[in-house]
Amino acid sequence: MSALNASAADKPRTALVIHGGAGTIERSALAAADEQAIRADLERALDAGNAVLSGGGAALDAVQAVIEVLEDSPRFNAGKGAVFNAVGGHELDASIMEGHTRRAGAVAGVTTVRHPVQLARAVMEHSSHVMLAGAGAEAFADTRPEIERVANDWFDTDVRRRQLEKAQAAEQARASTGVPAIPGGYFGTVGAVALDARGHIAAATSTGGMTNKRWGRIGDSPVIGAGTWADERCGVSGTGWGEFYIRNAVAHDICARVAYRGDSLDTAAGTVVNRVVPAAGGDGGAIALDAEGNIAMPFNTSGMYRGWIRPDGSRGVAIFRD
Numbered sequence: 001m002s003a004l005n006a007s008a009a010d011k012p013r014t015a016l017v018i019h020g021g022a023g024t025i026e027r028s029a030l031a032a033a034d035e036q037a038i039r040a041d042l043e044r045a046l047d048a049g050n051a052v053l054s055g056g057g058a059a060l061d062a063v064q065a066v067i068e069v070l071e072d073s074p075r076f077n078a079g080k081g082a083v084f085n086a087v088g089g090h091e092l093d094a095s096i097m098e099g100h101t102r103r104a105g106a107v108a109g110v111t112t113v114r115h116p117v118q119l120a121r122a123v124m125e126h127s128s129h130v131m132l133a134g135a136g137a138e139a140f141a142d143t144r145p146e147i148e149r150v151a152n153d154w155f156d157t158d159v160r161r162r163q164l165e166k167a168q169a170a171e172q173a174r175a176s177t178g179v180p181a182i183p184g185g186y187f188g189t190v191g192a193v194a195l196d197a198r199g200h201i202a203a204a205t206s207t208g209g210m211t212n213k214r215w216g217r218i219g220d221s222p223v224i225g226a227g228t229w230a231d232e233r234c235g236v237s238g239t240g241w242g243e244f245y246i247r248n249a250v251a252h253d254i255c256a257r258v259a260y261r262g263d264s265l266d267t268a269a270g271t272v273v274n275r276v277v278p279a280a281g282g283d284g285g286a287i288a289l290d291a292e293g294n295i296a297m298p299f300n301t302s303g304m305y306r307g308w309i310r311p312d313g314s315r316g317v318a319i320f321r322d
């Protein structure tokens with residue numbers, strides 16, 4: 001083997017894939033300035049994850065770093081900028097999972113935690129549980145000084161308030177015609193999956209859920225196996241109509257197809273997102289990554305905010321089917 005080949009073979013193969021949510025994202029409705037800002041946020045999130053991975057850090061730290069950047073951006077439905085529930089508040093869900101150890105942590109319905117992904121990780125590392133919800137999760141956060149707290153209205157943005165008003169007006173119109181209400185749509189849940197230099201995979205997802213969701217509703221994002229999954233070979237973060245992701249164990253199903261059927265990552269993720277979820281009546285997308293650094297980013301909606309860095313260093317961000 002030549003010196004050149006040897007050094008190429010020795011180079012650690014890291015990879016990163018992120019999403020900022022799938023949904024009805026129309027090119028004509030997205031102002032150029034907003035598109036630019038969203039792309040810049042996705043690039044910053046990739047940089048944060050890549051800084052961890054290229055420094056030899058763990059996939060678990062990389063996905064948390066990505067999610068924290070996106071949670072702080074008001075343009076995504078996670079942390080600051082989270083959607084409103086039906087009673088005008090924010091309830092945040094998040095989860096994180098490390099593949100080779102199968103450790104996982106999740107929080108649901110938290111209301112005062114600036115970075116729900118950080119609390120999910122604390123549940124994983126500092127409790128004997130996988131998931132804490134509502135008041136119990138808040139009480140656990142009280143015991144962890146590193147968890148930054150904010151008032152619930154800190155998550156407010158005008159854009160999300162207008163989305164709530166629109167969803168509630170549509171709901172009322174449907175009620176008067178007797179047509180059953182469907183949830184008010186979703187945009188901007190965030191997720192990340194990383195492969196580190198040791199060959200370990202981790203995945204994480206964070207969300208405000210769905211606009212006008214019923215108080216107490218928990219979606220797929222904090223449910224391990226539904227919105228987030230990582231094992232030795234494969235990791236997934238989902239985004240979409242959460243009830244269908246829970247009922248079809250979407251994140252786990254993708255990795256199970258890789259493990260048990262020997263499907264390629266592309267085939268497994270594509271089948272679940274483009275066949276299984278729509279056949280059940282749902283929609284959305286997912287990002288997936290395997291131990292070879294292959295990346296899949298299928299979605300059955302008009303767009304999905306996404307970004308990637310492949311093992312060869314090539315990177316990109318995209319929104320539409322381009």
Ligand code: ASP
Binds near residue numbers: 021238
């Ligand atoms: N899956 C999330 C939920 O149902 C929403 C989203 O992906 O935007 O809570």
